[in-house]
Amino acid sequence: MSTRAPLIAGNWKMHKTIAEAESFIQALLPRVSAADGVDVAICPPFTALAAMVDSARGSRVQVYAQNMHQLQDGAFTGEVSAAMLAELDVDGVILGHSERRELYGESDRALALKVTAALAAGLHPILCVGESESERERGDTERKLRHQIQEGLGKVPAEQLAEVAIAYEPIWAIGTGAVASPEQAQDAAAFIRALLAGRSAEQAERARVIYGGSVNAGNAAELLALPDVDGALVGGASLDPVQFAAIVAAAQ
Numbered sequence: 292m293s294t295r296a297p298l299i300a301g302n303w304k305m306h307k308t309i310a311e312a313e314s315f316i317q318a319l320l321p322r323v324s325a326a327d328g329v330d331v332a333i334c335p336p337f338t339a340l341a342a343m344v345d346s347a348r349g350s351r352v353q354v355y356a357q358n359m360h361q362l363q364d365g366a367f368t369g370e371v372s373a374a375m376l377a378e379l380d381v382d383g384v385i386l387g388h389s390e391r392r393e394l395y396g397e398s399d400r401a402l403a404l405k406v407t408a409a410l411a412a413g414l415h416p417i418l419c420v421g422e423s424e425s426e427r428e429r430g431d432t433e434r435k436l437r438h439q440i441q442e443g444l445g446k447v448p449a450e451q452l453a454e455v456a457i458a459y460e461p462i463w464a465i466g467t468g469a470v471a472s473p474e475q476a477q478d479a480a481a482f483i484r485a486l487l488a489g490r491s492a493e494q495a496e497r498a499r500v501i502y503g504g505s506v507n508a509g510n511a512a513e514l515l516a517l518p519d520v521d522g523a524l525v526g527g528a529s530l531d532p533v534q535f536a537a538i539v540a541a542a543q
C-alpha cells in the first residue's frame with residue numbers, strides 16, 4: 292500500500308479575475324476542510340496569486356503558479372522568477388504544461404533549468420509530460436515520456452527526485468473530454484515511476500505521479516484508485532468549486 296498522499300491540483304489557466312477567484316475559494320474551503328490526507332492545490336493566474344495565498348492561509352489549500360522563468364532576473368518582458376513567486380508565499384508551480392510547450396515553444400532544456408530553479412526557491416514543481424495523439428498512434432508514447440522525463444529531471448539530483456510531482460497529461464485528453472482509460476493512465480504512470488526508479492528506487496516509491504486530461508467528478512474515483520496514480524491535475528472541472536471539491540473527495 293502506497294504512503295503517497297494524493298495531490299489534487301486545479302489548473303485555472305487564463306480564467307478568473309481576483310473577484311471571481313475570491314468567490315471560488317470561499318465556496319471551496321468549507322467543502323474540502325475535512326479532506327484529511329489529501330493535498331489540494333489551486334493554480335490561479337499570476338494576478339490572483341497573492342489574493343489566493345491570503346485567502347487560503349491556514350487551510351489545507353495550497354496555491355501554485357502556472358509557470359515561471361528559469362532565471363533569477365533579467366530582460367524577459369512578461370516573465371516572473373521563482374524568487375518572485377516564493378516571496379508571495381506561493382507553494383509550488385506547474386512547469387511544462389503542454390499548452391506552454393505547444394503555444395509558447397517551451398523547451399525541455401528550459402524546463403530542466405526551471406525545475407531546479409523552483410526547487411532552489413523552495414517551490415514544489417509539478418512537471419507535465421505526455422504524448423500527442425499521433426505519437427500514441429505511432430506507438431511512441433514511451434519514447435516521448437522517456438525523453439521528457441530524462442530531459443526535464445536531468446539536473447535534479449537523484450536524492451531529490453521525489454520533490455518533483457510528475458503530471459502525466461496525454462495531450463489528446465486535455466480539454467477534449469476524451470479521458471485516458473484506466474489502463475492507459477496506469478501503464479503510463481507505472482512507466483514514469485520505472486524511469487524514476489532507474490535513478491533511485493527509494494525516490495521513485497515516494498514520488499507522486501498524477502494524471503491530467505478531462506478528469507471530472509464522474510471519472511475521478513476510478514482514475515485515483517489506480518496503484519501508480521497519486522492524484523490529478525484538473526483543468527476545466529477545477530473552475531467550479533463544487534465539482535473540484537467532489538474530485539478532492541474522490542481522492543480520500
Ligand code: PEP
Nearest residue numbers: 465466503504505526527
Ligand atoms: C490541464 O489543462 O492540465 C487539464 C488536464 O485540462 P482538462 O482537465 O480540462 O482536460
